Amino acid sequence: MRLSRYFMPTLREAPSDAQVVSHQLMLRAGMIRQEAAGIYAWLPLGLRVLKKIEQIVREEMDRAGAIEVLMPTLQLADLWRESGRYEDYGDEMLRITDRHKRDLLYGPTAEEVITEIFRAYVKSYKDLPKNFYNIQWKFRDERRPRFGVMRGREFLMKDAYSFDVDEAAARRSYNRMFIAYLNTYARLGLNVVPMKADPGPIGGDLSHEFIILADTGESQVFCHKDLIEMGAPGDVDWDGDLQPLVEQRTNLYAATEEMHDEAAFAAVPEDKRLSARGIEVGHIFYFGEKYSKPMKAEVAGPDGQNRPIHGGSYGVGVSRLTGAIIEASHDEAGIIWPDAVAPFGVAVINLRPGDAAVDEVAETAYQALIAAGKDPLLDDSDQRPGAKFAAIDLVGIPWQLVVGPKGVADGTVEIKRRATGEKQTLPLEQALKVITA
RNA sequence: CGGAGUGUGGCUCAGUCUGGUAGAGCACCGCGUUCGGGACGCGGGGGUCGCAGGUUCGAAUCCUGCCACUCCGACCA
Numbered sequence: 163m164r165l166s167r168y169f170m171p172t173l174r175e176a177p178s179d180a181q182v183v184s185h186q187l188m189l190r191a192g193m194i195r196q197e198a199a200g201i202y203a204w205l206p207l208g209l210r211v212l213k214k215i216e217q218i219v220r221e222e223m224d225r226a227g228a229i230e231v232l233m234p235t236l237q238l239a240d241l242w243r244e245s246g247r248y249e250d251y252g253d254e255m256l257r258i259t260d261r262h263k264r265d266l267l268y269g270p271t272a273e274e275v276i277t278e279i280f281r282a283y284v285k286s287y288k289d290l291p292k293n294f295y296n297i298q299w300k301f302r303d304e305r306r307p308r309f310g311v312m313r314g315r316e317f318l319m320k321d322a323y324s325f326d327v328d329e330a331a332a333r334r335s336y337n338r339m340f341i342a343y344l345n346t347y348a349r350l351g352l353n354v355v356p357m358k359a360d361p362g363p364i365g366g367d368l369s370h371e372f373i374i375l376a377d378t379g380e381s382q383v384f385c386h387k388d389l390i391e392m393g394a395p396g397d398v399d400w401d402g403d404l405q406p407l408v409e410q411r412t413n414l415y416a417a418t419e420e421m422h423d424e425a426a427f428a429a430v431p432e433d434k435r436l437s438a439r440g441i442e443v444g445h446i447f448y449f450g451e452k453y454s455k456p457m458k459a460e461v462a463g464p465d466g467q468n469r470p471i472h473g474g475s476y477g478v479g480v481s482r483l484t485g486a487i488i489e490a491s492h493d494e495a496g497i498i499w500p501d502a503v504a505p506f507g508v509a510v511i512n513l514r515p516g517d518a519a520v521d522e523v524a525e526t527a528y529q530a531l532i533a534a535g536k537d538p539l540l541d542d543s544d545q546r547p548g549a550k551f552a553a554i555d556l557v558g559i560p561w562q563l564v565v566g567p568k569g570v571a572d573g574t575v576e577i578k579r580r581a582t583g584e585k586q587t588l589p590l591e592q593a594l595k596v597i598t599a
Numbered sequence: 600c601g602g603a604g605u606g607u608g609g610c611u612c613a614g615u616c617u618g619g620u621a622g623a624g625c626a627c628c629g630c631g632u633u634c635g636g637g638a639c640g641c642g643g644g645g646g647u648c649g650c651a652g653g654u655u656c657g658a659a660u661c662c663u664g665c666c667a668c669u670c671c672g673a674c675c676a
Binding site (some may be wrong): 271423 | 600605609610611612617625633634636637638667668669670671672673674675676
C-alpha cells in the first residue's frame with residue numbers, strides 16, 4: 163500500500179474524550195472514529211488489525227474442531243421468551259420493533275439462536291459432540307461505555323457453543339476450548355492467565371476468564387508467576403485427554419478480585435506471588451441444561467430416550483482485543499504491534515520523494531517486500547522526515563525501512579525494529595534479509 | 600442508574616465570572632526557503648459558539664428546558 167493513496171489520518175494530539183492509553187492511541191493512529199457512546203467506525207488501519215485478530219481466532223477455533231457459522235445480529239424476541247431471558251436481560255438489551263410490530267432485539271449473545279439451529283437438525287447422540295462458533299457484532303446497551311473499544315456497546319465477539327451428551331463429554335469440549343484460547347492469545351503476542359471465574363447459578367468449577375496482564379488493566383488480579391511463563395500448549399491431540407494440560411494451569415492459584423482468596427494466595431510461595439492489573443479478553447463456561455431444557459434441545463441416547471444436551475459457551479472479545487493488545491504493548495511514541503496482528507509488516511519510509519535515486523531504492527524495497535509477503539506500507543508522502551518517523555512510530559508498524567539520500571549515496575538503508583528501537587544500517591539486500599528472516 | 604464535569608473550525612484549548620464586530624496553536628490551501636526524528640516566513644480558506652426558548656438596544660457570555668459526550672461508583676466479551 164502506498165501511503166499517498168491510503169487513508170491514515172493520524173493526530174498529533176489525543177481527543178480529550180479519550181482517557182485510557184489504548185483509546186487515545188487508536189484515535190491518534192486513525193484506527194477508529196467514535197460515532198456515539200460506545201459505538202465506533204473502523205477506519206482502514208483499525209480494520210486491518212481487527213481482521214487479523216479475527217483470523218487468528220478463527221484459525222484456532224477451526225484447529226480445535228469448532229465449526230464456523232454466522233448468526234444474525236437481529237434476533238426474534240420469541241426465542242428469548244422461550245429461554246426466559248427476554249425479561250431477565252433488562253435494559254442492556256437493545257429492543258427493536260419491526261413494521262409488523264414484531265419484537266426483535268440486537269443480539270447481545272447467541273445461545274438462543276444456536277440452540278434453535280441445533281435442535282432443528284441434531285437428533286442423535288451419535289452426532290455429538292458439536293461446537294459451533296460465529297464471529298459477529300453484538301450489542302449490549304451498557305450503562306456506561308468507556309475505555310474506547312474495550313468497553314463499547316457494539317463490539318465484535320467470537321462466541322462458540324458446545325453441545326454434548328452428558329457432563330463428562332461437556333468437560334472434554336470445555337477443555338478443548340480452554341487449550342484453544344491459550345493458543346489464540348499466545349499467537350496474538352499476549353501473556354494471558356486463565357482465572358477461575360464466578361460459575362453463576364450452575365456452580366461447579368467450569369468457568370474461567372482469560373486475563374491479559376497490562377499495567378493499565380481495569381481489574382486487580384492475583385496469580386502464581388509460573389502461569390505466565392508456562393506458555394501455550396500449541397497443537398495437541400484434540401481427541402485425546404486434555405485434562406492434565408488444563409489441570410497444570412488450573413491447579414496454580416489465579417483469581418480476579420471478586421474471586422480472590424487471601425488465604426489461598428498466601429499459600430503460594432512469596433517469590434511466586436504476582437499481583438497485577440489485568441484485562442479480561444475471554445470467558446468460557448459450562449452451563450449444562452440451562453438452555454437445552456427450556457428450549458427442548460434434546461438428542462436420543464443409546465437407550466432411545468431423549469435427553470437435553472449439555473452446553474457450554476465460549477467468548478472472545480475480538481474488538482476488545484484490539485485495545486487490550488495496545489494496553490499491553492505501547493510506549494511514549496505510540497503503538498507497538500505484535501507482528502501477527504500488525505496492520506502492515508513493514509513501513510518503507512522514503513525520506514525524499516521526487517529524488518530519482520531515492521525513489522528507485524524505495525520502490526525496489528517496496529516491491530521486494532510485497533513479493534516476500536511482508537505487506538509493506540510505502541510512505542511516499544510529501545512530508546518532512548521527522549513527521550514521517552513520528553507517524554510510523556505512532557501507528558506501530560513492526561519494522562521500518564528508511565530510504566534517504568544519505569544512505570542511497572553510500573548504498574545503504576536503515577532498518578529499525580519498532581519494539582526495541584534497535585537500528586541497523588545495511589545494504590538493501592541485507593536489510594531485506596533481516597526483515598524477511 | 601446515583602454523583603461530578605464538559606460542549607467554541609478536523610484536533611488541543613483561550614474567551615463565559617464582569618454581555619458590546621469569534622481568537623490562538625496544530626491541521627488544511629497557495630508561494631518561497633527548507634528537508635535523517637512532528638521546520639520557518641508571507642498570504643489564505645474554514646466556526647448557526649450542542650439544540651430550543653427567554654431576558655436585553657445587543658447573548659459564546661445571563662436565565663429556563665432539552666440533548667450529547669466524558670469521568671467516579673454499582674454491573675459486563
